[in-house]
Amino acid sequence: MHELAVTEEIIKTVLEASGGRKVKTIEIVIGDLSSFIDESIRFYFGLLTKETSLEEADLLFKRIPVKLRCYNCQKEFKPDETLLCPYCNNLGGDIIQGREFYIESIEVEDEDRDNKEHFRCQ
Amino acid sequence: MKIEIIKNILDANDQVAVLNREFFDDLKVFTINIMSSPGAGKTSFILETISRLDSPSAVIEGDVASSIDSEKMAEFGIPVVQINTGGNCHLDAPMIREAIKKLSLNGVRYLFIENIGNLICPASFDLGEHIRVAISSVPEGDDKPYKYPGLFSKVEVVILNKIDLMPYVNFDPDRFRKGIIGINRNAKIFPLSCKTKEGIEAWIDWLKSENPYK
Numbered sequence: 001m002h003e004l005a006v007t008e009e010i011i012k013t014v015l016e017a018s019g020g021r022k023v024k025t026i027e028i029v030i031g032d033l034s035s036f037i038d039e040s041i042r043f044y045f046g047l048l049t050k051e052t053s054l055e056e057a058d059l060l061f062k063r064i065p066v067k068l069r070c071y072n073c074q075k076e077f078k079p080d081e082t083l084l085c086p087y088c089n090n091l092g093g094d095i096i097q098g099r100e101f102y103i104e105s106i107e108v109e110d111e112d113r114d115n116k117e118h119f120r121c122q
Numbered sequence: 123m124k125i126e127i128i129k130n131i132l133d134a135n136d137q138v139a140v141l142n143r144e145f146f147d148d149l150k151v152f153t154i155n156i157m158s159s160p161g162a163g164k165t166s167f168i169l170e171t172i173s174r175l176d177s178p179s180a181v182i183e184g185d186v187a188s189s190i191d192s193e194k195m196a197e198f199g200i201p202v203v204q205i206n207t208g209g210n211c212h213l214d215a216p217m218i219r220e221a222i223k224k225l226s227l228n229g230v231r232y233l234f235i236e237n238i239g240n241l242i243c244p245a246s247f248d249l250g251e252h253i254r255v256a257i258s259s260v261p262e263g264d265d266k267p268y269k270y271p272g273l274f275s276k277v278e279v280v281i282l283n284k285i286d287l288m289p290y291v292n293f294d295p296d297r298f299r300k301g302i303i304g305i306n307r308n309a310k311i312f313p314l315s316c317k318t319k320e321g322i323e324a325w326i327d328w329l330k331s332e333n334p335y336k
Contacts, residue, residue: 002210002211002212002243002246005210005214006131006132009131009132009133009134010131013127013129013131014127017125017127018125028131033271033272033275034246034272035242035243035245035246035272036246066271068305071307079304079305081268083268083300083301083304083305091300091303091304092300092303092304092305092307093304093305094307095275095305101130101131101132101246102127102128102129102130102131103127103128103129103131104126104127104128105124105125105126105127105128106124106125106127107123107124107125108123108125109123110123
């Protein structure tokens with residue numbers, strides 16, 4: 001449900017950045033510790049962008065797994081359910097990856113090509 | 123043509139959260155965001171806590187619907203404002219900004235925000251609070267920190283409530299503790315029971331010691 005509000009934020013940001021040009025792709029980075037679901041964002045995005053310059057944009061989600069830095073040996077590891085470090089068997093670590101939630105980039109239609117296409121149509 | 127953006131999607135919320143925190147600091151109101159699943163005991167925990175504090179407190183109640191909890195607070199004479207999110211699964215900073223307009227916080231030294239009962243979404247939204255508290259109750263099981271690391275890794279305090287029920291359910295306190303410490307070694311964990319009052323004093327002493335405005 002909370003994807004509705006964040007999808008509105010995504011659309012607002014992309015509209016500003018694209019300056020009215022047609023958007024082809026939007027790359028979104030989501031860490032596994034953040035609570036956002038790709039499919040839910042995609043669903044609201046489809047509903048909210050009908051008949052806009054974002055209508056045909058593809059959403060590309062880059063999922064980032066959780067990574068800890070061991071409290072004891074400082075080595076980085078992807079935790080399993082035990083949360084034990086695979087190198088020294090100590091419990092847990094500081095979270096160094098997995099909380100991401102940002103728009104990385106967008107791809108918009110090239111203005112020159114748009115103009116040419118426009119010219120051709122005439 | 124590719125355009126680099128790198129923009130945190132929750133920026134708009136986080137900016138309002140900064141304003142909220144400044145507002146609370148100006149008024150010297152120590153603000154605590156309480157998060158848990160439905161039925162973990164948020165309301166009774168807040169009531170029990172307020173009854174033991176020697177400074178004035180207020181409450182913002184978040185619920186999808188109803189004013190049951192805020193009526194309970196009002197019965198005890200506690201200043202309270204209700205937010206009904208109408209289906210939304212969490213409180214966000216703009217909702218708090220609106221709510222504090224309806225609450226007189228002059229002289230109040232503790233503000234408790236009772237978030238929507240949900241272990242997932244509330245963790246993502248900074249409200250401008252000073253402390254985040256997660257409540258988990260014994261009947262929910264000892265696996266909650268492992269299943270909801272997003273929340274348990276982001277709080278300063280974990281309350282393990284309903285410890286009086288420990289003899290009746292399979293609950294391994296050590297497994298529960300390891301699930302928290304493994305991702306959040308600075309978390310304070312307070313096992314307690316709002317029914318028998320066991321363990322409450324330790325939480326109250328800690329809370330008072332943390333409040334710079336008391």
